[in-house]
Amino acid sequence: MSIASSIGNYGIVQFLKRNWGRRSVIGIPYGFLILFFSVPFLVVLKISVSSTDALGIHFQDLTSYANGIFELKIKLSNYIFLTTDPLYIETYLSSIKFAVINTLICLIIGYPFAYFMARSPATMRPALLMMVSLPFWTSYLLRVYAWKGLLDDNGVINNVLIWLHIIHDPIKMMYTGFSMTIGMVYTYIPFMILPVYATLVKMDLRLLEAAKDLGATPWKAFWLVTVPLSKNGIVAGSMLVFIPSVGEYVIPELLGGPSTLMIGRVLWDEFFSNNDWAMASAVAVSMVVLILIPLAIFNKFQSDSGGARGL
Amino acid sequence: MATPPQLHNGKGTQDMADSVANSTAREDDSLFVRIDRLSKHFDEVAAVDNVSLDIKKGEIFALLGSSGCGKSTLLRMLAGFEMPSSGNIYLDGDDIAKMPPYERPINMMFQSYALFPHLTVWENVAFGLKRDGMPKDQIAERVETTLGIVKLKPYAKRKPHQLSGGQQQRVALARCLAKRPKLLLLDEPLGALDRKLREETQFELVNIIKSVGVTCAMVTHDQEEAMIMADRIAVMQEGRFLQVGPPSEIYETPSCVFVAGFIGDVNLFKGKVIVDEPDHVLIETPECRHFVTHGITGMIDMQVNIALRPEKICLQSHEPTLEQRESPKEQGYNVARGTIDGIAYFGKFTLFHVRLESGMVIKASRENSARHEETQLVRGQQIYVWWDGSDVVVLAN
Numbered sequence: 001m002s003i004a005s006s007i008g009n010y011g012i013v014q015f016l017k018r019n020w021g022r023r024s025v026i027g028i029p030y031g032f033l034i035l036f037f038s039v040p041f042l043v044v045l046k047i048s049v050s051s052t053d054a055l056g057i058h059f060q061d062l063t064s065y066a067n068g069i070f071e072l073k074i075k076l077s078n079y080i081f082l083t084t085d086p087l088y089i090e091t092y093l094s095s096i097k098f099a100v101i102n103t104l105i106c107l108i109i110g111y112p113f114a115y116f117m118a119r120s121p122a123t124m125r126p127a128l129l130m131m132v133s134l135p136f137w138t139s140y141l142l143r144v145y146a147w148k149g150l151l152d153d154n155g156v157i158n159n160v161l162i163w164l165h166i167i168h169d170p171i172k173m174m175y176t177g178f179s180m181t182i183g184m185v186y187t188y189i190p191f192m193i194l195p196v197y198a199t200l201v202k203m204d205l206r207l208l209e210a211a212k213d214l215g216a217t218p219w220k221a222f223w224l225v226t227v228p229l230s231k232n233g234i235v236a237g238s239m240l241v242f243i244p245s246v247g248e249y250v251i252p253e254l255l256g257g258p259s260t261l262m263i264g265r266v267l268w269d270e271f272f273s274n275n276d277w278a279m280a281s282a283v284a285v286s287m288v289v290l291i292l293i294p295l296a297i298f299n300k301f302q303s304d305s306g307g308a309r310g311l
Numbered sequence: 312m313a314t315p316p317q318l319h320n321g322k323g324t325q326d327m328a329d330s331v332a333n334s335t336a337r338e339d340d341s342l343f344v345r346i347d348r349l350s351k352h353f354d355e356v357a358a359v360d361n362v363s364l365d366i367k368k369g370e371i372f373a374l375l376g377s378s379g380c381g382k383s384t385l386l387r388m389l390a391g392f393e394m395p396s397s398g399n400i401y402l403d404g405d406d407i408a409k410m411p412p413y414e415r416p417i418n419m420m421f422q423s424y425a426l427f428p429h430l431t432v433w434e435n436v437a438f439g440l441k442r443d444g445m446p447k448d449q450i451a452e453r454v455e456t457t458l459g460i461v462k463l464k465p466y467a468k469r470k471p472h473q474l475s476g477g478q479q480q481r482v483a484l485a486r487c488l489a490k491r492p493k494l495l496l497l498d499e500p501l502g503a504l505d506r507k508l509r510e511e512t513q514f515e516l517v518n519i520i521k522s523v524g525v526t527c528a529m530v531t532h533d534q535e536e537a538m539i540m541a542d543r544i545a546v547m548q549e550g551r552f553l554q555v556g557p558p559s560e561i562y563e564t565p566s567c568v569f570v571a572g573f574i575g576d577v578n579l580f581k582g583k584v585i586v587d588e589p590d591h592v593l594i595e596t597p598e599c600r601h602f603v604t605h606g607i608t609g610m611i612d613m614q615v616n617i618a619l620r621p622e623k624i625c626l627q628s629h630e631p632t633l634e635q636r637e638s639p640k641e642q643g644y645n646v647a648r649g650t651i652d653g654i655a656y657f658g659k660f661t662l663f664h665v666r667l668e669s670g671m672v673i674k675a676s677r678e679n680s681a682r683h684e685e686t687q688l689v690r691g692q693q694i695y696v697w698w699d700g701s702d703v704v705v706l707a708n
Binding site for chain 2: 217224231
């Protein structure tokens with residue numbers, strides 16, 4: 001029954017009384033997010049367009065009212081600076097590049113993994129799922145840091161290779177795009193596996209039999225039936241990996257090097273090294289605008305066309 | 312269930328499972344599908360147990376049985392989804408038992424239809440043709456023709472979930488027929504439809520299959536569906552065929568107690584042979600003495616079952632007269648006294664439950680051909696039930 005017809009039948013007061021449970025279930029997390037995400041974000045937005053006082057320390061109000069004149073002051077110089085300094089543009093592009101690489105590798109490794117997990121005997125699936133989520137049981141920081149011990153010039157991998165006389169000098173792995181990508185894939189792969197698994201496990205296997213019956217080889221059946229029907233899982237997994245990868249700070253900081261420009265580190269530097277809060281806020285806001293809004297539109301398009309797919 | 316050699320029923324109660332393939336193989340040009348001593352074991356349990364069968368070209372053949380009897384496994388072996396543990400399958404002379412499903416010129420209509428949800432009706436029907444590498448213009452033409460056959464042309468652009476159950480079924484059929492398979496398999500073709508739609512669809516489906524001329528094997532647990540649609544039926548139990556034959560033969564001369572009970576209603580009398588003469592046998596059961604006229608012989612004291620269909624029984628308030636009898640020799644036999652225990656009016660016929668003096672309750676039906684029956688039977692009434700000696704089927708234990 002739609003909300004409109006409920007109101008029509010019972011009146012507003014009854015509707016609110018009748019649905020208080022449902023409203024609070026939805027309302028509490030929403031309220032929490034509005035309070036602790038939207039409000040701080042608006043604060044950041046405000047800071048990014050605020051001008052400072054003569055000392056450059058205190059932010060001034062955006063609006064003022066004096067002598068019957070309402071003034072709205074929006075400082076755009078931070079945003080203009082973003083477009084003129086190549087560092088920021090390069091960092092954005094580099095962040096997106098690493099996020100795309102990470103997402104693709106997660107998909108290439110995670111999809112077969114999810115596939116075989118979904119096709120394994122039903123009795124084994126809980127154990128396999130458990131193993132995918134097992135890394136979450138230890139601190140993410142520790143796990144990322146542990147890679148240092150493996151990949152360092154003096155780390156486990158180099159030492160073993162030297163001991164085996166495969167190499168004479170250590171391979172430079174740490175503080176490169178390689179080490180950072182390993183850390184990112186390692187951290188984010190469960191977020192790809194789980195949604196893909198969820199769509200694959202509920203797929204009707206008779207569709208594959210039907211495809212084979214109609215002359216499709218197992219490989220063709222996979223590409224023409226399994227992959228299209230797991231599209232929603234692939235999209236969800238890619239979002240879950242891509243979005244946080246773009247703004248990732250800890251992994252670039254621990255495993256990345258000078259060549260791995262990531263927006264998260266630039267943000268940190270602006271806030272805590274340069275102490276330029278207004279600039280940092282502008283970076284943060286533009287990241288949201290440049291990345292999240294296209295993704296949101298893409299998502300909307302996906303769900304509109306996905307609705308007709310019966311999944 | 313195998314019939315002992317002592318009892319031989321002239322109307323064909325021999326165990327068909329053993330004889331069909333061996334006696335008729337290869338002589339008949341119209342033999343199209345040949346299943347030869349096919350078995351499938353799952354963990355040492357035989358789902359299909361040494362089954363042989365021939366299907367003629369253009370025939371609609373039904374595998375009938377309750378769930379777990381092996382009929383679906385047999386169908387899946389024909390489709391190629393299960394590999395036989397032993398035995399061969401020949402289609403038009405070629406051994407296909409080890410061929411993967413995508414190479415077999417066989418298409419299956421799934422019980423759940425298994426339509427691709429991400430493709431339109433048109434794309435679903437074209438799916439198999441594209442796999443064959445057919446040129447595009449030919450695909451378009453073939454899809455159009457096939458959608459025309461199942462009357463779905465206006466729905467070509469819809470997705471499966473936008474169609475009704477009956478329409479989805481026709482898409483599934485079209486998807487199979489578009490490939491012009493040598494053999495069409497139907498897995499519980501009407502199982503997903505509601506009763507009213509099922510009756511309409513049964514005839515439509517048969518008409519389409521017959522007009523296309525494709526050979527067809529179907530699986531069903533619904534004896535009515537099998538009898539309406541199929542030219543021949545195999546009744547299966549525990550992985551074996553109990554009887555193979557046209558619907559009327561299976562109904563009128565079931566080969567064993569299970570088949571008699573599975574196809575339609577039946578009254579079973581248990582008794583033993585007391586007289587064996589060249590033209591008849593006498594069988595004594597607690598209900599009455601049965602005078603069986605058709606050509607069976609049996610040893611004296613042999614334990615047998617007598618199967619009698621409800622519609623073969625006459626009910627009346629007085630003993631049958633000599634004139635009513637098929638032969639004067641039957642007078643005094645094939646008759647029992649009882650009380651009407653229940654009456655169920657079905658419109659075209661009325662079903663009576665009659666409690667005989669032995670305590671057995673038999674079912675007897677009477678066709679309501681006249682608007683007013685000359686004698687109105689009522690509950691609790693004392694009546695006589697009787698039948699002709701040629702209408703019973705004697706079955707071994």
